[in-house]
Amino acid sequence: MLKPLHKHLLNDFQRDFPLCSRPYQDIAHQLGVSEEDVLLALTELNNNNFISRIGLIIPPNQLGVSTLVAMAIPEYDLESVAVKISAYSEVNHNYEREHTFNLWFVAVANNTEHLQAVLEHIEQDTGYKTMSVPLLDDFFIDLGFQLDLQNA
Amino acid sequence: MLDARDRQLLERMQIGLPVCPRPYAEIGHFLAMSEAEVLERLTHLKQQGLIKRMGVIVKHHQLGYRANAMIVWNVPDTLIKQLGARISQFTFVTLCYQRPPHSQWPYNLYCMIHGKNKATVLAQLDQLNTDCNLGEFNQEVLFSRRCFKQRGALYSSNTDVSREDHG
Numbered sequence: 001m002l003k004p005l006h007k008h009l010l011n012d013f014q015r016d017f018p019l020c021s022r023p024y025q026d027i028a029h030q031l032g033v034s035e036e037d038v039l040l041a042l043t044e045l046n047n048n049n050f051i052s053r054i055g056l057i058i059p060p061n062q063l064g065v066s067t068l069v070a071m072a073i074p075e076y077d078l079e080s081v082a083v084k085i086s087a088y089s090e091v092n093h094n095y096e097r098e099h100t101f102n103l104w105f106v107a108v109a110n111n112t113e114h115l116q117a118v119l120e121h122i123e124q125d126t127g128y129k130t131m132s133v134p135l136l137d138d139f140f141i142d143l144g145f146q147l148d149l150q151n152a
Numbered sequence: 153m154l155d156a157r158d159r160q161l162l163e164r165m166q167i168g169l170p171v172c173p174r175p176y177a178e179i180g181h182f183l184a185m186s187e188a189e190v191l192e193r194l195t196h197l198k199q200q201g202l203i204k205r206m207g208v209i210v211k212h213h214q215l216g217y218r219a220n221a222m223i224v225w226n227v228p229d230t231l232i233k234q235l236g237a238r239i240s241q242f243t244f245v246t247l248c249y250q251r252p253p254h255s256q257w258p259y260n261l262y263c264m265i266h267g268k269n270k271a272t273v274l275a276q277l278d279q280l281n282t283d284c285n286l287g288e289f290n291q292e293v294l295f296s297r298r299c300f301k302q303r304g305a306l307y308s309s310n311t312d313v314s315r316e317d318h319g
Binding site for chain 1: 154166167171216245251294
């Protein structure tokens, strides 16, 4: 069961996180609790895997180059291929999806040559083709996601 | 534009802000940067639009949002910006991108919906199709099954193809 403090931390601080020397104290003031309460509650949320981090969303392709990659893998081979692909440090967000193209992952690298090398390496390593669909335009303005935590 | 120090700072921030009383000082400690410089650079990067959002990054799935769908449409290029902008207005949408079509994959407009269950997501998709007049275009819904890996984008200066050692 999430306490009201947890719920506030989850929903009210997804954007415009305080940029000041003691941000957690700032949040504590806003919520009428102590800085220690905030630190403890965030640690609990972290330990329970409800948050991945307090961090940044950077516009795509700002720090490096990335692409979304799809592969069509026979069911019997899917898990072993997925595990191989997840092992690359260039790969994040590796998901199985309900489709013939059943494996979707994002690969990031410093430059397009390196990115290309990763995809070629993966094709050799797994024996399956990759379909790369790099981002052409981003329409999304990220304001965070309002969670319905009524029954959480 | 980003200088080398900005890059170091953004890379470090990908791991996440420490949960301790002076987190920016701690980040600075690793980069030989003062707390004031960390705060100044982050504030400036945000103003320049080089940080889209800074704050708590939640795990939808663990918080009861069990259904995650990637929806793809094949729409005329001339309409794509306008449609992308409209789709992005819906609060249940969590990403919206244009990507190039392929021979076996004609789709060029992508969005992501996180919902508590499949029925909710499909109802939200109906709403999108109706309100944005997307119903006439070829489309597919790809619900996620297993998540094999999930973490924020990591960039490193290492350019060798490398694999993580999971022990």
